Structure formats: C-alpha cells, structure tokens
Amino acid sequence: MTLEVDLSHPLGAFRLEARFRSEGRLTALFGRSGAGKTTLVRAIAGLIRPEAGRIVVHGRTLVDTANRVFVPMHRRRVGVVFQDARLFPHLSVRRNLLFGRWFTPRNARAASVGHVVDLLGIGHLLDRRPATLSGGERQRVAIGRALLADPQILLLDEPLASLDEARKAEIMPYLERLRDETGLPIVLVSHSVAEISRLATDVVVLADGRAVASGPATEILGRPSLFPDLGPTEAGALIETRVLSHDDAYGLTVLQAKAGTLTVPRLERPVGSALRVRLRARDIMLALRAPEGLSALNVLPGRVVALAQADRSSMDVTLDCAGDAVVVHLTRKSADRLGLRPELLVHAVIKGIAFDADTVGPTLRNAPAGHI
Amino acid sequence: MTDWLSPEEWTAVRLSLQVALTAMSFSVVPGLLVALALARGRFWGRGLLDVLVHLPLIMPPVVTGYLLLLSFGRRGPVGAFLAEHFGLVFSFRWTGAALACAIMGFPLLVRAIRLSVEAVDRRLEEAAGTLGANPVWVFFTVTLPLILPGLVAGMVLSFAKAMGEFGATITFVSNIPGETQTLPSLIYTFTQVPGGEGGAARLTIVSILVSVVALLASEGLAARLRRRAAA
Numbered sequence: 001m002t003l004e005v006d007l008s009h010p011l012g013a014f015r016l017e018a019r020f021r022s023e024g025r026l027t028a029l030f031g032r033s034g035a036g037k038t039t040l041v042r043a044i045a046g047l048i049r050p051e052a053g054r055i056v057v058h059g060r061t062l063v064d065t066a067n068r069v070f071v072p073m074h075r076r077r078v079g080v081v082f083q084d085a086r087l088f089p090h091l092s093v094r095r096n097l098l099f100g101r102w103f104t105p106r107n108a109r110a111a112s113v114g115h116v117v118d119l120l121g122i123g124h125l126l127d128r129r130p131a132t133l134s135g136g137e138r139q140r141v142a143i144g145r146a147l148l149a150d151p152q153i154l155l156l157d158e159p160l161a162s163l164d165e166a167r168k169a170e171i172m173p174y175l176e177r178l179r180d181e182t183g184l185p186i187v188l189v190s191h192s193v194a195e196i197s198r199l200a201t202d203v204v205v206l207a208d209g210r211a212v213a214s215g216p217a218t219e220i221l222g223r224p225s226l227f228p229d230l231g232p233t234e235a236g237a238l239i240e241t242r243v244l245s246h247d248d249a250y251g252l253t254v255l256q257a258k259a260g261t262l263t264v265p266r267l268e269r270p271v272g273s274a275l276r277v278r279l280r281a282r283d284i285m286l287a288l289r290a291p292e293g294l295s296a297l298n299v300l301p302g303r304v305v306a307l308a309q310a311d312r313s314s315m316d317v318t319l320d321c322a323g324d325a326v327v328v329h330l331t332r333k334s335a336d337r338l339g340l341r342p343e344l345l346v347h348a349v350i351k352g353i354a355f356d357a358d359t360v361g362p363t364l365r366n367a368p369a370g371h372i
Numbered sequence: 373m374t375d376w377l378s379p380e381e382w383t384a385v386r387l388s389l390q391v392a393l394t395a396m397s398f399s400v401v402p403g404l405l406v407a408l409a410l411a412r413g414r415f416w417g418r419g420l421l422d423v424l425v426h427l428p429l430i431m432p433p434v435v436t437g438y439l440l441l442l443s444f445g446r447r448g449p450v451g452a453f454l455a456e457h458f459g460l461v462f463s464f465r466w467t468g469a470a471l472a473c474a475i476m477g478f479p480l481l482v483r484a485i486r487l488s489v490e491a492v493d494r495r496l497e498e499a500a501g502t503l504g505a506n507p508v509w510v511f512f513t514v515t516l517p518l519i520l521p522g523l524v525a526g527m528v529l530s531f532a533k534a535m536g537e538f539g540a541t542i543t544f545v546s547n548i549p550g551e552t553q554t555l556p557s558l559i560y561t562f563t564q565v566p567g568g569e570g571g572a573a574r575l576t577i578v579s580i581l582v583s584v585v586a587l588l589a590s591e592g593l594a595a596r597l598r599r600r601a602a603a
Contacts, residue, residue: 045502073501074509086499090517099513103504149503 003027003153003187005211007043007053011036016209024202026179026186028195028217031206037189040206041157044187045080046073057153058185074103079151083158085138087130093141094126100149108150116144119181120174136167140174147182154178156188160195168195175199197221197238197278221278222318222325236280239324243269252352259321263297264355281316281329283354287347288338298350302326304342307335319348377578380549381558381571385578388555391466392534395474396527399481403526406478407485428540429479437543440472444544468545469552473534480529488522489515521597528590535582555579 006019016036029037042048044055046062049070055063057078062071079100087096097116101109117123120140130138139159146154156175160168172195179186179199190196196203196217203220205213213220222237241255241262251266255275262277269275291299302319310316315335319326326348340346377385409415410422428436444451444462454460462468492515500510516523538556545552547561559575562568 047498047502072506073498074504074506076502077504078502080499080502082495082499084495086493086495088496088500088514099500099505100503102513103506103509145503 004056007050009050011209018211020204020211020214022202026200027202028200029189029204035206036209041155045078046076077152079146079154081142081146081156081159083161085142093128097144104150111148116147120144135163136170154186158189236278237326238278241275241277243271243273258323259300263352281327284328285349297352300348304344384555384558391469392531394470395534396531399474403481407482411486411489425482426479428476433539434543437540440544464545469541472540472544473537476537477530477533481526484522484526488519492518521594524593
C-alpha cells in the first residue's frame with residue numbers, strides 16, 4: 001500500500017505543512033503533542049477539510065484541493081480508532097461491531113465477524129454494553145468495529161494513550177496480530193518510542209507541523225537528533241535479533257544480533273523466533289579495546305560512523321555494528337579522552353539488565369497472512 | 373365513568389385529549405427541527421428564531437390568542453389563505469384550539485429537545501461517519517436514539533401544556549360546547565355559574581389524573597431509555 005500526504009492547514013499558532021509518503025505495513029506518526037499528528041489523522045479520515053493539499057491512499061485520491069476533490073468521510077473507507085474509543089453507548093458490543101456493516105456494500109464485505117472477534121479476543125463481550133467495559137476492552141471493540149467496516153487503511157489515533165501500563169500491555173499483542181495477520185495497512189499515531197519500536201515498520205516524525213523525517217523504523221529510530229524531547233533517557237537504536245538459546249541456570253536468554261550475541265534477562269520466546277531490541281543510547285559505554293574483567297555481558301564490536309554534539313556536555317556517537325546502526329550517548333569529555341573520530345574501531349558495552357519489557361519486543365513476522 | 377361524568381363533561385374531556393394529542397403530534401417534527409437548528413445551526417436570524425419560539429412562554433396567553441385570532445382568523449391573512457386554498461379553518465373550531473395549544477407548548481417542547489441535542493457527544497457522530505454512515509444515517513442511528521429521552525420529555529410537556537391551556541385557546545376559539553370547550557374552559561364555565569362546584573371538582577380530579585398518568589408514563593419511558601443507554 002502507499003499513503004501519500006502533502007498538506008497545508010492552519011494548526012494553532014503555526015501551520016501543518018506535512019509532506020511524506022509511506023509504503024509500510026504499520027506507519028507510525030511520531031511527535032510530541034501539538035506537532036500536528038491528530039490533525040493529520042483527521043485530514044486523512046475526512047473529519048477536517050485541509051486548506052490545501054493532496055491525500056492519496058492506495059492510488060485513490062481522497063483529497064486534492066487543486067482539482068477540487070474531497071471524498072466525504074463516509075465514502076472514504078478509512079477506519080479510525082480514536083483515543084477515547086467512541087463506542088455507541090446505546091448499542092450492545094455486538095451491534096457496535098456490526099455498525100459499519102450496514103453501510104458496506106455486500107460485495108465489499110471481506111472481514112468476517114468470527115475472525116475479527118477471535119483476533120481481538122472479544123467473544124465474551126458481545127452482549128455487554130460499552131459502559132460496562134474496561135478501557136482496554138473498549139479499545140479492542142473499537143478496533144473490531146473499524147475492521148468490520150472493511151476499511152482500506154486503518155488509522156489508530158493514540159489508541160493506548162488513555163490506558164494504564166497494564167492495559168497497554170494487554171492490547172499490544174492484539175495490535176501486533178493486527179499488523180501481522182490482516183495485511184491491512186495501519187497508521188499509528190503515538191508519542192511513545194516504546195510503542196513505535198515495538199510496532200512500526202515505518203516512522204514519520206512530525207515536529208511543529210512538519211514531517212522532519214520519514215523512512216523505515218530501524219533507520220529513523222537510530223537517529224537521536226530526531227527525538228530531542230526524549231533526551232538521553234529513551235532515545236536509541238533498534239536492531240533485529242533472533243533467539244539463539246536460553247540459559248535456565250541463570251535465567252537468561254541469548255540473542256543473536258548481526259555483530260555478535262546479546263545476553264538479556266530470560267524471555268519466554270521459542271529459540272529461533274525473531275525479536276526487536278532497542279538499545280538505549282544511554283545504556284551503552286564505549287571501549288577502545290575488547291574489555292576484560294568487566295561485569296557487562298554484552299560487547300559488540302563496531303566502527304564509528306558519525307559524531308554529533310547533543311548539548312553542551314554530551315555527544316551522540318553513531319556506530320556501525322556489522323550493519324546495525326547503534327547510537328551511544330556519552331559525555332563530550334569521554335569522547336575527547338577516547339579520541340573518537342569516524343572510522344575508529346570501538347567496542348560497545350551494554351549491561352544485560354538494561355533490557356526490559358520496554359526495549360524488547362517481537363519483531364515482524366515475514367509475510368502478511370492475507371486480508372482478514 | 374360515563375355515569376360519574378355528565379355528557380357535557382365527558383365531551384370536554386374527550387375533546388381535550390383530542391386537542392392535546394393533535395397539538396403534540398403535529399409539533400414533534402417541527403419542534404425537533406427547530407431544536408436542531410437552534411442547538412447546531414450557524415445561520416443568520418438564529419437569535420430571532422430563538423426569541424420567536426420562546427415568545428409564547430413569556431407573553432400573556434391572551435396576547436398570543438389575540439395574535440392568533442388576528443392572523444389565523446377568517447379575515448386574518450394566514451387564516452384566509454389557508455381557508456381558501458386548503459379548506460383549513462381554525463377560528464372557532466377544535467383545530468384552532470389544537471393550534472393554540474401547539475404554539476403555547478412549543479417552547480417547552482423545543483427546550484427539552486434542544487438540551488438533549490446539546491448533550492449529544494458529537495464525537496460519536498464523527499465515529500459513525502468514519503464507519504460509512506452518511507449524515508442522514510448518522511442522525512437516525514446515533515443522534516436520534518441518543519436524544520430520545522429528551523424528545524419524550526418534551527412531548528409530555530407539550531401534551532400537559534395542551535391539556536391545561538386556557539388563555540390563548542379561549543381568546544382565539546372561544547368556549548363553544550362540543551367544539552372548543554376543553555376541560556379548562558368547562559371548569560372555568562362551572563365556576564361562573566351557581567351550583568357548578570360539583571362539575572368543577574370532578575373535572576379537576578380528571579385533570580390531576582391525566583397529568584399524573586402522563587408524568588408517570590414519561591418517567592417510566594425515560595428511565596427505560598436511560599437504562600438501555602447505560603446498562
């Protein structure tokens with residue numbers, strides 16, 4: 001699928017001037033609040049009429065102000081899941097789910113109710129009223145309702161933002177299944193790097209109404225300069241790994257990355273399964289020689305690619321570890337003491353316990369299993 | 373019951389129910405449209421419409437009745453037009469009583485519906501739109517069900533107002549037994565003649581009964597609608 005957006009619309013004190021193109025299965029729109037993410041989603045869904053611009057989904061032009069094209073929202077077949085679920089309070093869960101079906105032409109009804117209900121695990125809720133559901137259940141029903149209207153693209157507008165950590169953890173696997181099993185292109189609005197690292201195939205970064213970067217998630221998330229708000233705490237590179245073995249005696253799991261192995265706290269994943277790991281820039285140290293007598297379990301050899309000053313006292317150093325981009329956040333003083341410069345060979349040292357639920361998630365499965 | 377009330381009284385009760393039901397039925401749709409326009413419309417003259425709708429609530433009923441007589445009477449501009457082109461005569465007919473009652477109850481009807489329209493979460497309507505419902509379907513599948521309790525409350529208010537309307541009715545269509553002599557008009561007549569106390573008392577009891585039944589029915593219905601929405 002392709003999503004092409006080129007928009008200009010007033011946005012508070014400034015303008016939304018976003019231009020990007022994505023072909024990903026799950027495109028994340030990332031940016032802090034007020035950056036224009038929700039305005040963008042509302043424009044794609046047809047809830048606002050942009051002052052100028054074009055929106056094309058799957059080659060179908062939804063908006064083209066130059067040619068006076070504006071498809072009204074009810075004819076767009078763009079599914080939306082709102083942050084606040086917006087289930088109809090006067091209808092049961094079942095009738096909420098079937099709502100979009102009344103308006104879908106018979107021959108366009110591809111999604112099966114049984115399949116969607118199973119996918120989202122909401123079979124036991126069908127006869128309930130929305131008011132009796134928990135926040136996580138509501139979001140799952142809202143996703144199901146959007147899917148059963150047979151959209152051509154699904155927009156998720158911060159579906160997890162209003163949920164607590166436990167509810168987020170409950171929904172995350174369903175979003176992964178959605179991405180991997182339905183083959184439906186998804187646009188996810190989020191301001192959480194953890195969410196994006198776990199879910200996105202592609203990322204569009206918005207800042208002050210502009211799309212400042214777009215591309216594959218692994219590439220974009222490895223550029224800390226794009227995430228200044230996160231500061232040194234969350235920014236980091238995303239790398240793809242595979243489960244190599246488990247060490248039951250110590251409760252550890254060994255992952256195979258391109259540049260070597262990573263030993264992390266035990267993960268309940270079968271050997272051989274693919275896993276995405278985010279290496280937080282602040283969790284990594286650099287050494288000029290392979291370290292000895294060190295407690296840290298993970299050492300990846302790499303080559304310095306770029307150095308960038310992050311602020312007065314610190315720097316971001318980008319390494320190439322056998323093809324994986326790894327970003328390291330360290331003080332300027334350390335960088336000078338080590339004499340860091342491009343092409344220098346170094347060793348990245350990461351503590352095993354730096355890996356947690358926020359940084360380790362299952363990776364994309366290879367092929368979409370067709371449309372639901 | 374028929375023995376308890378005299379034929380004259382019975383006629384007045386029947387006529388009152390007929391007038392009130394007619395007034396209510398014919399005002400529902402216009403009331404809904406005006407409430408929607410006032411709650412959501414952004415058009416020139418919205419303030420004027422608001423004032424016009426509320427006028428019967430504030431003006432002395434006799435003034436409303438007199439204005440009706442001037443405009444809808446046989447020689448009034450609207451009355452003459454309707455009589456000539458549609459054979460619709462209001463003056464000194466029960467239809468005129470229904471018209472007067474409808475107009476007197478209209479502000480109450482509109483206010484009740486308008487409040488419930490304003491309480492509707494428009495984000496739900498957006499959600500329905502993204503699911504493929506066009507604006508007409510959004511209205512019938514989302515907006516209307518959500519404002520139903522307010523609509524019912526407004527209808528009951530309109531009906532109750534019509535059952536009790538006196539000033540505008542008697543001014544516009546007089547107090548003709550069998551044609552325009554509604555329950556309040558007959559009570560008034562009874563109080564004007566010696567020995568009328570018994571009739572007035574009986575009709576007062578009927579009035580109270582009808583009001584209580586209407587109120588209970590609407591409360592019950594509204595509670596059921598609320599339960600359906602919240603349960």
